[in-house]
Amino acid sequence: MWxxxxxxxxxxxxxxxxxxxETIIQPRRVTRRxxxxxxxxRNTWIAWRWLAVRISKPxxxxxxxxxxxxxxxxxxxxxxxxxxxxxxxxxxxSVGTPLKGGDAARPHFFTYAYLSGTTFFTLGYGDVTPxxxxxxxxxxxxxxxxxxxxxxxISYLPVLYQAFSGREAVISLLDARAGSPPSAAQFIVxxxxxxxxxxxxxxxxxxxxxxxxxxxxxxxxxxxxxxxSQHDNQSWLAALTAIxxxxxxxIVAIEEQNSYQAQLTFAMARHAAVDxxxxxxxxxxxxxxxxxxxxxxxxxWEQFEQAGVKLQDHETVRQRLTELRGMYEPFVNALSExxxxxxxxxxxxxxxWDNWQRSAWMKRTPGIGKLPGAASDEHF
Numbered sequence: 001m002w003x004x005x006x007x008x009x010x011x012x013x014x015x016x017x018x019x020x021x022e023t024i025i026q027p028r029r030v031t032r033r034x035x036x037x038x039x040x041x042r043n044t045w046i047a048w049r050w051l052a053v054r055i056s057k058p059x060x061x062x063x064x065x066x067x068x069x070x071x072x073x074x075x076x077x078x079x080x081x082x083x084x085x086x087x088x089x090x091x092x093x094s095v096g097t098p099l100k101g102g103d104a105a106r107p108h109f110f111t112y113a114y115l116s117g118t119t120f121f122t123l124g125y126g127d128v129t130p131x132x133x134x135x136x137x138x139x140x141x142x143x144x145x146x147x148x149x150x151x152x153x154i155s156y157l158p159v160l161y162q163a164f165s166g167r168e169a170v171i172s173l174l175d176a177r178a179g180s181p182p183s184a185a186q187f188i189v190x191x192x193x194x195x196x197x198x199x200x201x202x203x204x205x206x207x208x209x210x211x212x213x214x215x216x217x218x219x220x221x222x223x224x225x226x227x228x229s230q231h232d233n234q235s236w237l238a239a240l241t242a243i244x245x246x247x248x249x250x251i252v253a254i255e256e257q258n259s260y261q262a263q264l265t266f267a268m269a270r271h272a273a274v275d276x277x278x279x280x281x282x283x284x285x286x287x288x289x290x291x292x293x294x295x296x297x298x299x300x301w302e303q304f305e306q307a308g309v310k311l312q313d314h315e316t317v318r319q320r321l322t323e324l325r326g327m328y329e330p331f332v333n334a335l336s337e338x339x340x341x342x343x344x345x346x347x348x349x350x351x352x353w354d355n356w357q358r359s360a361w362m363k364r365t366p367g368i369g370k371l372p373g374a375a376s377d378e379h380f
Contacts, residue, residue, distance in 0.1 A: 005094030012087035069226035089116040097135035120146035184245030215272040284330030
């Protein structure tokens, strides 16, 4: 039995270290079918999501969901540490390491667990110590491993939050350009009203890079997918979907627009949506109801024409637009249902007031954001 216990303890230590290496140090996506981190997030998210959908008030539900990302990360780290302490305790207990101090005459498993915990965190109490060469060597190895493991975990956090901050900074830029929540039609209309629709390429290049960085960071650190934006009406998924919608409209609908940069941005954003759905094990699912039914499609054409945008033939555009939307909507819709993040409308159902126009004391700052000579509900 002691051989089985020793092998189990050693295996637990090795597997935990390997899991930590894959999650923290190795930047490449892990395709191995069984992973503890994936199992941890799948089960804890199911429970957290079950509780969240039972919160009736949207702002409280979003606040509750916003806790999950950071808390789950701490929980994952704590489970790794507990596994390492348990593994070393099991190894000491299995080989019967002689002890000094405490109940050294008849040590039980909890004594070895206490020794393992104080050694891992390098507390150095000295009330219980190993009395044999093998036990001393094991304690030295555990203290060094514990010190290094905690250092790696601490160094991991700034990298994670730097990636989160970079993601959110670009999402915030979409506020004044497309509204909150963002709308693809509003994104194009606002730029068209400035008579500079041809200058959209630099903006699309910025979003192409953002989509590439989103893909790279969220493949390396999938926990970032659960980190929510500062505002309830913003999310990385809403931003990604709005850019895909806008690129699809630019490619098929607008006559004078060179669609090459829109195609590049669309390809990168669609790549991000598909791969993230794969990483989160979320099968594609077409949205129901349709995000752009006939009456809303007519609204889009009307808004574009009012903004002076020249359009292609409406019927041809609608058919091609449906084909492009079919390439990404099932994936972003599946992610939306999995993460409880709402998808933005392609065209807003009501006038949009941006986050910068609101405050905690009033819904909107009067007179701010209105374009000279525009109607009362037309701003940026």
